[in-house]
Amino acid sequence: HSRVDFEVSYLAGTFKGEFHEIGAELTVDGERASLEGTAKVGSVDVKDENLSAHLQSPDFFDAERHPELRFAAENIRLDGDGRVSVDGELTIKGVTKPVAVTGTVTAPIADYTGNDRIGLNLTAAVDRTEFGVDWNQPLPSGDPALANDVTILAELQFVKPGGGTS
Numbered sequence: 331h332s333r334v335d336f337e338v339s340y341l342a343g344t345f346k347g348e349f350h351e352i353g354a355e356l357t358v359d360g361e362r363a364s365l366e367g368t369a370k371v372g373s374v375d376v377k378d379e380n381l382s383a384h385l386q387s388p389d390f391f392d393a394e395r396h397p398e399l400r401f402a403a404e405n406i407r408l409d410g411d412g413r414v415s416v417d418g419e420l421t422i423k424g425v426t427k428p429v430a431v432t433g434t435v436t437a438p439i440a441d442y443t444g445n446d447r448i449g450l451n452l453t454a455a456v457d458r459t460e461f462g463v464d465w466n467q468p469l470p471s472g473d474p475a476l477a478n479d480v481t482i483l484a485e486l487q488f489v490k491p492g493g494g495t496s
Contacts, residue, residue: 331487334369338458339477341469347376347385349399356450356488363406365416365450367484369399389465396423403431412436416452420482422461429454438490445489452484 334349351373357364371393374385386393403418416431433452441447458464458480467475 333485334367335483335485336480337483338480341475345376345476347374349373350375354484354486354488356448356486365401365403365406365418367401367486371397371399390463392423400426401429406435408435414450414452420454420456420461422458423463425461427456427460429456433484441489447487447489450484450486450488452486454482456480456482 332352332354334352335346336348337344337346339345349369349371351370352367354365354367357366371386371391374382374391376382376385385391388395391399400421401418403416405417407415409415412434414433414435416433418429418431419426420429431452431454433450435451436449438446438448457478459478465476469475
């Protein structure tokens with residue numbers, strides 16, 4: 331039930347994609363919570379095989395040399411009313427940069443098997459060129475076809491095993 335998507339302005343609209351192979355681990359220790367996650371570059375889906383192949387190339391993610399994107403955060407802060415702030419580190423193409431993430435967290439809810447679930451919905455904005463993802467194509471006006479600012483959206487569900495049946 332989890333997903334990681336991205337959006338970037340392209341020409342007269344918004345270019346969207348999703349990573350299908352993702353993993354995330356939320357660790358809670360008293361009042362502290364940390365988060366680690368990965369996305370397999372080879373699982374990127376943009377609804378066009380030619381574009382998917384281009385995203386695998388060195389122009390973008392360079393999947394052969396850098397098969398995963400990584401995110402790590404040591405301290406998730408609750409801001410009240412289910413809002414969270416996270417200062418983490420994002421790694422794309424072997425380049426690690428700090429990133430500020432905001433979002434919401436759901437209260438724990440018991441599912442039908444007796445396991446507790448919580449959800450994190452997170453959003454971050456990054457400049458893709460800071461990670462070496464700098465391909466672009468100039469338009470006749472001289473403006474770039476692809477924006478540098480990318481929005482990353484993560485909708486994550488975590489399950490804490492309870493005593494229920496599976």
